[in-house]
Amino acid sequence: MMGWIVGAVAATFLFLGYLGVPLLPLVVLTLIIAAVTFFSSTSGGRLGVGKKETIQTNESVPNLTFDEIGGQKRAKNELIEALDFLIHRDHIDAYGIRPLKGILLSGPPGTGKTLMAKAAAHYTDSVFVSTAGSAFIEMYVGVGAKRIRKLFTEAREMARKKKKKNAIIFIDEIDVIGGRRDGSQHREYDQTLNQLLTEMDGLSSEQDVRLLVVAATNRKDMLDSALLRPGRFDRHITVDLPDKKARTHILHLHLHTKPLSADVKIEKIAEETFGFSGAQLESVANEAAIYALRDEEREITQHHLSLAIDKVMMGEKTDREATQEERERVAIHEMGHAIVAEFVQPESVAQVALSPRGEALGYVRHHPGSDRYLYTREQIEGQIMILLAGAAAEQVVFGNRSTGARNDYERANQSAQLLIESGLSELGIINPDWIEKSSLQAEASRILSSLEERTIHQIEQHRHVLERGLYLLLKDEVLQGDHFRQLLAQADEWVR
Ligand code: ATP
Numbered sequence: 059m060m061g062w063i064v065g066a067v068a069a070t071f072l073f074l075g076y077l078g079v080p081l082l083p084l085v086v087l088t089l090i091i092a093a094v095t096f097f098s099s100t101s102g103g104r105l106g107v108g109k110k111e112t113i114q115t116n117e118s119v120p121n122l123t124f125d126e127i128g129g130q131k132r133a134k135n136e137l138i139e140a141l142d143f144l145i146h147r148d149h150i151d152a153y154g155i156r157p158l159k160g161i162l163l164s165g166p167p168g169t170g171k172t173l174m175a176k177a178a179a180h181y182t183d184s185v186f187v188s189t190a191g192s193a194f195i196e197m198y199v200g201v202g203a204k205r206i207r208k209l210f211t212e213a214r215e216m217a218r219k220k221k222k223k224n225a226i227i228f229i230d231e232i233d234v235i236g237g238r239r240d241g242s243q244h245r246e247y248d249q250t251l252n253q254l255l256t257e258m259d260g261l262s263s264e265q266d267v268r269l270l271v272v273a274a275t276n277r278k279d280m281l282d283s284a285l286l287r288p289g290r291f292d293r294h295i296t297v298d299l300p301d302k303k304a305r306t307h308i309l310h311l312h313l314h315t316k317p318l319s320a321d322v323k324i325e326k327i328a329e330e331t332f333g334f335s336g337a338q339l340e341s342v343a344n345e346a347a348i349y350a351l352r353d354e355e356r357e358i359t360q361h362h363l364s365l366a367i368d369k370v371m372m373g374e375k376t377d378r379e380a381t382q383e384e385r386e387r388v389a390i391h392e393m394g395h396a397i398v399a400e401f402v403q404p405e406s407v408a409q410v411a412l413s414p415r416g417e418a419l420g421y422v423r424h425h426p427g428s429d430r431y432l433y434t435r436e437q438i439e440g441q442i443m444i445l446l447a448g449a450a451a452e453q454v455v456f457g458n459r460s461t462g463a464r465n466d467y468e469r470a471n472q473s474a475q476l477l478i479e480s481g482l483s484e485l486g487i488i489n490p491d492w493i494e495k496s497s498l499q500a501e502a503s504r505i506l507s508s509l510e511e512r513t514i515h516q517i518e519q520h521r522h523v524l525e526r527g528l529y530l531l532l533k534d535e536v537l538q539g540d541h542f543r544q545l546l547a548q549a550d551e552w553v554r
Contacts, residue, residue: 118186118216118220119222120186123177126173126177127170128308129307130174130297134177140161141181145181145182156289157261157268158270160270160285160292161293161295162232162278162294164274164297165296168336169299169300169337171230174295175228179226179228182224182270184217184222185220185224187228188230189227189230191232191236194250195235200249202250203252210257213225214267224267224268224269225270227269227270227271229274233277233278233280251284254285255290258271299333299335302328305328306324310324312343317358318357321359322358322360330423331425341370342367344366345365345366346362350362369415386528389420391460391463393410394448394449395445396527396537397451397523398517399444400546402444409537409542410536410537411536412532412535412536413535442505446466449462450514450517455521470506474506478498526545
């Protein structure tokens with residue numbers, strides 16, 4: 059098409075030249091028109107408004123089943139139950155049930171919301187059209203709304219072309235366009251959201267193609283209530299971080315295609331990756347394979363997986379050169395954390411490391427055993443003691459502390475606040491809004507200093523473990539959990 063136009067323009071110029079018409083102004087005008095056309099057709103991101111505008115319709119019906127999503131049993135069941143409305147049209151019509159128009163998936167990043175939407179399209183044999191809230195944001199009023207209209211039209215057209223009865227429109231980061239309207243934001247956002255609501259209101263069971271909008275967010279609290287009301291996104295499904303069983307499942311899914319050594323214990327990796335999302339677990343599997351390749355080993359070992367967990371948790375090793383004095387201090391600090399962690403939660407220390415990663419110069423990797431959602435006062439106090447133990451060890455060995463404990467103190471303060479607000483402090487059950495800030499601060503300080511005293515006492519009793527650990531960390535940089543426990547056991551024997 060483009061070639062044809064260029065050819066026609068060139069022929070016209072030749073003809074005009076032959077007639078003696080001055081060509082320069084015409085050439086300039088033509089160039090300007092060409093530039094404007096080019097930029098308007100290529101601008102606008104995934105949902106551009108020019109001729110080349112496309113919606114990200116990379117797959118017609120995605121080839122992904124719910125079985126390929128690890129964990130999320132409850133979320134998957136809820137979603138499948140909702141999707142059955144789309145599949146069993148006749149039943150739904152016979153009972154006069156209004157069609158399901160929107161499903162909202164909410165949860166932290168990387169937990170598999172996009173995967174769920176794709177599996178939903180596969181399950182319902184629907185074409186899948188995906189986009190993100192940010193694709194609708196433009197400086198010019200009306201552009202976002204136009205893109206929304208186009209999104210719905212293209213989804214319908216695509217379903218007809220592929221001879222499908224259903225289409226699923228997936229909008230990631232819905233909070234970008236669906237945030238609460240309080241009059242303070244750009245008018246453009248309002249118009250885009252209004253258009254989305256209008257399109258959703260227009261969906262009906264009589265249409266030849268049934269559309270279902272699946273949206274994802276990790277800020278459900280930010281969404282405008284108009285989006286969440288019945289008849290719009292009225293099915294809310296929470297997609298949580300995976301628990302240990304789910305992490306094992308996800309790791310199996312991502313490791314089963316890779317060459318694994320017989321020593322690999324996936325359960326152990328699942329235990330050590332508390333708090334990881336599905337995306338982070340996928341990254342652990344991938345990084346472990348890269349480490350194996352670098353070592354020119356045929357199989358991925360437990361050691362490669364352990365390195366991969368560190369990388370995903372703490373970031374890549376950095377070249378920060380610490381002085382000998384800093385290295386000694388960091389080693390003592392981390393040993394302090396490890397000693398108290400092992401007393402609070404036996405068998406929980408996976409490794410102590412003295413190597414710079416991300417922002418840290420050293421770190422202790424320990425796991426909480428079983429996943430927990432509720433904590434008693436003793437458990438929170440234990441967590442605070444682990445946090446205070448780094449600086450306490452510095453105090454015991456060097457007689458002073460460093461700025462390295464800043465982040466520990468921040469988290470210890472948050473935990474003290476949690477104790478107070480949960481009615482687990484000496485203040486009893488309180489409403490924090492009705493109490494003087496200074497009283498809250500005094501109670502937090504009291505909690506922290508009494509726990510610090512206990513922590514210092516515990517560290518003093520294990521001074522020789524600190525020193526032995528210091529020697530090993532300076533020599534090898536890493537002290538594995540089992541080796542560390544041997545040191546503690548030997549020390550206990552000497553004491554006896
Ligand atoms: P975001 O909110 O950041 O868009 P998301 O919740 O949509 O994230 P996905 O894009 O679905 O997350 O997941 C990213 C990748 O993480 C997937 O491609 C997959 O490799 C992996 N993953 C996440 N959750 C799971 C899971 N439950 N089972 C298997 N793999 C998962």
